């Protein structure tokens with residue numbers, strides 16, 4: 001039987017590595033306590049998480065969401081975890097083993113992107129080479145497969161880095177014995193068209209959710225998701241749709257930042273014209289969330305830009321709600337430090353890409 005307070009405490013396994021390169025696990029990606037994976041994984045998982053019966057500090061993220069009336073991961077657990085499943089059998093898994101990425105989006109950083117790491121080194125003229133160890137990732141996957149009860153898996157999510165930039169995802173999916181029961185979820189930057197070998201592996205699974213992060217279209221995409229290009233990513237999406245992969249559904253992830261939020265309607269229009277559903281009628285949801293811990297965080301948005309958004313979308317629109325509900329510091333200095341450093345380096349100018357906002361972003 002799953003844990004009755006939160007099913008993920010007994011049947012969720014979120015794998016990542018710590019700063020000493022140990023493989024660690026927690027019940028979900030939001031839980032703050034992580035334990036090192038060893039051959040006693042199941043017993044450790046049970047004694048550290050499985051017996052919890054009430055809110056603890058490690059579950060604060062879900063607790064805060066629920067207190068503010070929003071849906072938490074704890075509440076969606078039963079959608080995936082059947083009532084009769086064995087306690088500690090892995091049903092929901094997420095894999096976050098490397099940060100290899102071919103992009104250096106303005107909202108992201110070294111914590112998630114290897115390209116950001118090498119760009120920072122180039123900028124500061126640091127010579128040391130970055131090691132890319134595929135052996136380590138292979139070892140992590142072997143350790144997961146050897147220690148985790150995988151017979152009841154229903155849902156696997158890949159984080160990154162860019163999950164389609166390496167073959168970590170395929171190495172893990174190849175080990176799943178009951179793919180017909182399993183939904184696989186990617187959050188991807190959309191720049192890498194899945195090879196035939198990847199499509200063949202996907203074929204065996206129940207559903208593949210292809211959640212593509214697009215924070216605008218045209219020039220705005222190219223600015224935020226440098227050095228990726230909208231031409232390439234939009235072309236990939238249309239081509240993938242035309243492949244008619246029977247179990248593949250699209251989702252769009254829009255990270256609302258200081259500059260792109262005002263232009264959300266352009267993305268909505270593009271999706272409704274080009275990717276409103278796959279060719280089998282499964283609708284593409286657009287999920288909107290706010291940008292945080294970044295020079296482009298919504299928190300830094302000037303009130304004048306917020307007013308423009310209210311005027312354009314109206315006070316009830318999801319986009320305005322998001323802007324209204326994010327704490328406002330309006331501290332714009334980090335933004336200016338970023339653009340003054342990186343725009344010339346990248347041969348970009350935010351003013352050309354987001355011209356309507358120029359009069360409303362104050363100098364500091």
Ligand SMILES: C[S@@+](CC[C@H](N)C(=O)[O-])C[C@H]1O[C@@H](n2cnc3c(N)ncnc32)[C@H](O)[C@@H]1O
Nearest residue numbers: 107108160161162187188189213253291292294
């Ligand atoms: C870190 S990325 C990894 C997956 C993949 N590379 C991608 O971009 O979709 C996961 C998600 O986090 C979003 N993201 C990046 N930086 C963020 C930030 N500062 N605040 C909120 N979301 C952010 C990305 O847009 C993406 O939707």
Ligand code: SF4
Nearest residue numbers: 101103105108113189
């Ligand atoms: S593609 Fe994803 S991981 Fe890579 S830099 Fe952009 S947000 Fe970060």
